[in-house]
Structures are given as structure tokens and as C-alpha cells.
Amino acid sequence: xxxxxxxxxxxxxxxxxxxxxxxxxxxxxxxxxxxxxxxxxxxxxxxxxxxxxxxxxxxxxxxxxxxxxxxxxxxxxxxxxxxxxxxxxxxxxxxxxxxxxxxxxxxxxxxxxxxxxxxxxxxxxxxxxxxxxxxxxxxxxxxxxxxxxxxxxxxxxxxxxxxxxxxxxxxxxxxxxxxxxxxxxxxxxxxxxxxxxxxxxxxxxxxxxxxxxxxxxxxxxxxxxxxxxxxxxxxxxxxxxxxxxxxxxxxxxxxxxxxxxxxxxxxxxxxxxxxxxxxxxxxxxxxxxxxxxxxxxxxxxxxxxxxxxxxxxxxxx
Amino acid sequence: xxxxxxxxxxxxxxxxxxxxxxxxxxxxxxxxxxxxxxxxxxxxxxxxxxxxxxxxxxxxxxxxxxxxxxxxxxxxxxxxxxxxxxxxxxxxxxxxxxxxxxxxxxxxxxxxxxxxxxxxxxxxxxxxxxxxxxxxxxxxxxxxxxxxxxxxxxxxxxxxxxxxxxxxxxxxxxxxxxxxxxxxxxxxxxxxxxxxxx
Numbered sequence: 257x258x259x260x261x262x263x264x265x266x267x268x269x270x271x272x273x274x275x276x277x278x279x280x281x282x283x284x285x286x287x288x289x290x291x292x293x294x295x296x297x298x299x300x301x302x303x304x305x306x307x308x309x310x311x312x313x314x315x316x317x318x319x320x321x322x323x324x325x326x327x328x329x330x331x332x333x334x335x336x337x338x339x340x341x342x343x344x345x346x347x348x349x350x351x352x353x354x355x356x357x358x359x360x361x362x363x364x365x366x367x368x369x370x371x372x373x374x375x376x377x378x379x380x381x382x383x384x385x386x387x388x389x390x391x392x393x394x395x396x397x398x399x400x401x402x403x404x405x406x407x408x409x410x411x412x413x414x415x416x417x418x419x420x421x422x423x424x425x426x427x428x429x430x431x432x433x434x435x436x437x438x439x440x441x442x443x444x445x446x447x448x449x450x451x452x453x454x455x456x457x458x459x460x461x462x463x464x465x466x467x468x469x470x471x472x473x474x475x476x477x478x479x480x481x482x483x484x485x486x487x488x489x490x491x492x493x494x495x496x497x498x499x500x501x502x503x504x505x506x507x508x509x510x511x512x513x514x515x516x517x518x519x520x521x522x523x524x525x526x527x528x529x530x531x532x533x534x535x536x537x538x539x540x541x542x543x544x545x546x547x548x549x550x551x552x553x554x555x556x557x558x559x560x561x562x563x564x565x566x567x568x569x570x571x572x573x
Numbered sequence: 574x575x576x577x578x579x580x581x582x583x584x585x586x587x588x589x590x591x592x593x594x595x596x597x598x599x600x601x602x603x604x605x606x607x608x609x610x611x612x613x614x615x616x617x618x619x620x621x622x623x624x625x626x627x628x629x630x631x632x633x634x635x636x637x638x639x640x641x642x643x644x645x646x647x648x649x650x651x652x653x654x655x656x657x658x659x660x661x662x663x664x665x666x667x668x669x670x671x672x673x674x675x676x677x678x679x680x681x682x683x684x685x686x687x688x689x690x691x692x693x694x695x696x697x698x699x700x701x702x703x704x705x706x707x708x709x710x711x712x713x714x715x716x717x718x719x720x721x722x723x724x725x726x727x728x729x730x731x732x733x734x735x736x737x738x739x740x741x742x743x744x745x746x747x748x749x750x751x752x753x754x755x756x757x758x759x760x761x762x763x764x765x766x767x768x769x770x771x
Contacts, residue, residue, distance in 0.1 A: 329606070334606035541606050544612065
């Protein structure tokens, strides 16, 4: 028989290690080459994700803005989601395999019906609505995003808070195994946010489960996140697992982190600067310059200004 | 060709790569969803990187005893100034639309900008006195003046540290690099101190 021993091939001869270690960049670069002049390699990972359409979305909300919507590639590639890394491009990569089924939401505190819900049951009683909102980050950039979600007021009506409940606290998932950057202490985990009950009940406030008619990508806070369009983006807690109805004003994560820079209210306000930058103008992405004037309450003043009559917004930033 | 000439040419080309990458990214629409912040971060990071690299020349020269390395120093320092200038212009243009009132307000109101601007002014003064004529004219004062580069490196790190929101790991790494490089100089000065005559 003629069996030749295959020559020993050292693995290093097959693929140079330097290239092997950079395979992700290589794949991205190839993808970018295929896409051509589109949004390039920096978003390769976000684009590679499976995308699932949502059905039965009610369109045409009177709250929708008619401004130009940012493309999916912006919304899904540029994220502040520290559980998956502090760089804006990191969540799209690190959250790619984030498992969101099954998902449970617990409602507790000062309510008639405290309960644990499977996400499907939590959403089912409400109609999914499209809400095209401006999203103004505290870092002075903004996007226009077509969210899909349910009014938070719907949920609140169902769980029936009692007369003592004044605030709602939102807790994001705390699971080091699934959210790798919770190993670091860059923030205190879990991420916490809160709203006054009247803010939570406002028809603009939604719990989003999708964008662009599709299931929310992990890096955008899947499977369910808060969207409060007249407040800075960090108020929108992501990957929510618990809603707690309480009597006293909760302390949100960023307020705890740096109380002189971030408050509880965090209403978009061009007159109150962040200590390290002006909030008077913003970069409407992908615009590079700070050219767009920031509007009071992010342009939702007609709807929400009355919530704050008599409140000193300079103190309660 | 002499090795130092080759090395200098390679270093020159390499130091231009970050700027080339930004130009390429601009034309291929690949500067992230937030080009303004990306350009600012990149030019700022490379200013600090070039400063740190230029500060490694002297320690390397002492360790390797390859004295010709000194021929790289001015070029690397000027690259720090080059990226620093781009960084400052990005700030003036994208963040302040070249509005003098806004710029003055930014510099006076926000400590991290104050430090950044002071650092830029140091780099500017070193760049304009980096030619032969200035060296000759300033004589011994030239070296004293150019020791300000140590202050510029510290200023760059402080500027970065005060700017980040929560994750200080990156400025921390730069702080370590600058500490090691300045520490080397202290150690060297101590090692080569004139011994008292007995």
C-alpha cells in the first residue's frame, strides 16, 4: 500500500498568526469591500446580526417627528451600553450573542398586582406602536430613531400602583456571565433609572422592544428598554428586568456616579450646561459639527413643560 | 544608506498613517456614526502618542547607546505638534464653529479645555523654536525652554483624564507611560550626578 505520511505542517505555516489574530478585522474589511461605498467596516458587526421583523405595528403616531431618520447602521453601531464596553462601537460586537429569551420582568413595590411576567405576556395586552423620536444624548449628539414599543402608561394601568407610589425605578439586568463588562466597576451594577409617576404615565414615554420594525438589536437594549424622548439618552434604561414602584425619589446610576454632572430629571435643557461642555447645540449625526440648536425638552416642550411648572430646572437638572 | 536614515524615513511614513486613515475614512464614509467625536478622539490620541514616542528617544538612546537616534526627536516632536494642531482646529471648528466668544468661554469655563489649550501653546512654542536658527539664537536657554515638553506630556494626560465620563482606564495607561518616561530621566540624572569630591 502506498500511504504517505502527510508532511508535518506547522499551524503557523498555514495562516500567519498575525493575520489569524486579526481575522475579525479581516472579515469586516472583506464585508466592507463587498458593500462598497456604504457604511464601512466599523459597522460590520452590527450588520452581521440576524434581524427579525415585528408584526402588527400601529403607525402614524401624532408624536412622530418628520425629521430625517438616521439609518439602521447608525442606530445599531453607535451605542452607550457600558455593560458591553465603554467604547461606542463595543456593544455591537460584545452583545452580539446576548441571549434574551426567556426574559422575565418583575413588577414590585407599591402596586396592587406585583408579579413576574414572561416578556411576551408583559407586552401582549398592548398594541405595538411606532414612535419616531429625537434622541438627544447628554454628550451633545443626537439621532432620530423609529422605535417600536408600548406606552408605559398601559403597563402602569394594569399593575395598579396604590396612592403612595410616587416614582418608578427601572433595574437593568445584572448578570456578569452575559454582560461581560459588569466584571469592571466602571459603573455600579445593575444600571438603575427612575421616573416620577407622572413622567412615567406621560403618553410620550414608551417601553421599546424594537427599532425599524424589527426586534431590538442587543446593543440597543434588547429585549426591552425605556425611551423618554424629552430627557437625555441615559435615562433610557436598557435590558430591563425589574420595575419597582416606590414612594421616594430613586437614585439613578449616573447621578450616583457623578451627582454634579448628572441629575435625576436629566431633562434636555440648552440653558443648563454640562460642567464639561455646552448643551446649547448638538451634533445631529452624522453631522460632524455642533450646528443644530438644542431645544428645550428636546423639542417636546408643548407636551411636557407643564409637568415641571414651579420646579427650578437649574437645580433639578 | 545609513540605518538611521532608513529608520527616519520609515518613522516619517508611519507617523503620517493616522492622518491618512482619517482622510481615507472621510472618503469611504467610515468615520463612525459620529465623525466629529471620532476625529477629535483620534487626533487627540495621536498627539499624546507622538509626545510619548518622542519622549522615548532619549531613554532608548541611553540604553542602546545608539546616539544617532537623537536625529528622530525633532521630527517626532513636530508630529505631536501636527496632530495637536489638527486636534485644536477640530475643537475650534466642529465644537465651536470658529466663534471666538464660544472658544473663549470654553477655555475659561472648562478646566480640561484650559489644560488642553495650555498644552497646545507649549507645543506651538516648541515647534516654532525647533529650527537651527532658533537653537543657535537661544543658546543655553533653548534646552530649558524645550524641557517644557515634560509639562506638555503631563498636560496631555490631565486633559484626557478630566474629559472622560467614567472609564479612566485609557488615560491611566497614558499616565503610566508618561510616569515611566519621566521617571527614567529622574533616575538617569541621579545616576549620573556629579559625585562630591572627597
